[in-house]
Ligand code: ADP
């Protein structure tokens with residue numbers, strides 16, 4: 001019945017509030033008039049109690065649970081990787097379930113109501129992926145099959161897949177659109193094996209019109225699941241049904257995935273979501289601020305703070321969103337304006353965790369751009385000075401700006417020996433001391449790379 005209480009609460013407090021504050025709660029128990037919840041942070045607990053406590057008690061009562069007190073305790077720590085956005089709302093797993101639409105037994109996972117095309121901000125790094133997703137969502141003739149989206153964590157793969165599903169439901173309501181993670185696919189498969197119902201499993205998945213499988217790298221190394229996935233995939237493609245797949249890397253780079261599956265995955269359209277750039281991050285922040293304006297009408301956040309966040313939190317959009325959520329909540333709790341100082345205080349942990357980490361590849365790219373040479377020559381065999389010198393500079397920067405050891409750096413420069421790197425580092429040090437032009441170049445490159 002907590003599920004029903006949630007639905008009622010969502011109606012009374014609005015979707016935004018619901019998603020941010022109620023969805024992260026886990027209902028644990030009701031004893032002696034005390035309802036116990038697990039919360040992701042103390043802050044969320046405090047906030048909910050203060051702002052929504054009465055309404056929760058009221059809705060519980062309406063659903064036949066007499067309660068006179070709510071208790072919130074922080075849940076045991078989450079797996080690593082989710083800590084940076086501790087105050088961010090969890091996915092509203094129960095919102096907008098597909099079951100309300102009478103789809104019976106379709107094997108899909110629920111869709112997140114926030115992940116639509118309207119809320120997806122586009123920029124250079126994701127415009128191709130976005131355009132391809134839009135095309136699939138038009139629901140016309142299948143033009144590329146599968147659509148394979150890949151990219152790092154938190155760059156919007158799941159968001160785009162949900163957006164496709166929402167759009168298709170609107171445009172082609174009769175189509176059976178199924179979204180699920182590769183993990184859920186495996187779970188279904190294993191369950192069918194256990195219950196000796198492979199027939200049921202097969203006919204279920206083969207009756208789908210659009211199949212979307214998220215995070216397919218998960219089935220790498222899981223042989224029988226791969227096998228079944230391959231058959232499902234082929235059966236659907238043969239019937240002219242659309243398939244959309246996501247992964248954290250390109251098909252060819254997923255280890256322990258059968259070659260025939262790799263080549264199948266590559267035969268449609270493969271597009272990647274590039275790491276976000278500054279403009280895209282700023283755009284996403286501005287869009288979120290618009291949304292928060294309705295929720296926290298009195299609060300102002302200056303462009304300077306947004307620019308600061310877009311500049312400093314570069315890894316992952318989820319972390320960026322979490323930072324903003326926390327900032328708004330904190331500012332409205334303490335009734336302060338959101339200044340740069342407040343942001344730095346309130347987000348110290350997130351900012352520390354996303355301190356820029358420069359990679360050897362980035363260094364090679366920047367240095368070859370700067371000296372107008374081909375990137376391939378960074379790792380190639382050419383020894384002419386116009387190439388060897390920039391290469392040495394890149395090695396020196398790699399030593400200065402990354403944690404890599406000399407042998408590791410050598411390996412990234414086309415498998416060179418660590419003594420070569422050591423020699424380069426020494427040579428550049430000497431030049432830096434004697435040649436002010438080089439010293440300036442080095443300084444500029446270093447500043448550019450450190451962002
Ligand atoms: P992935 O599946 O690639 O790990 P998600 O799709 O789960 O990433 O995105 C992480 C979070 O960032 C989500 O809350 C999503 O809405 C948000 N997000 C990512 N990219 C964008 C974008 N271009 N515009 C708006 N929100 C975005």
Ligand code: MG
Pocket residue numbers: 157158159214215
């Ligand atoms: Mg995802």
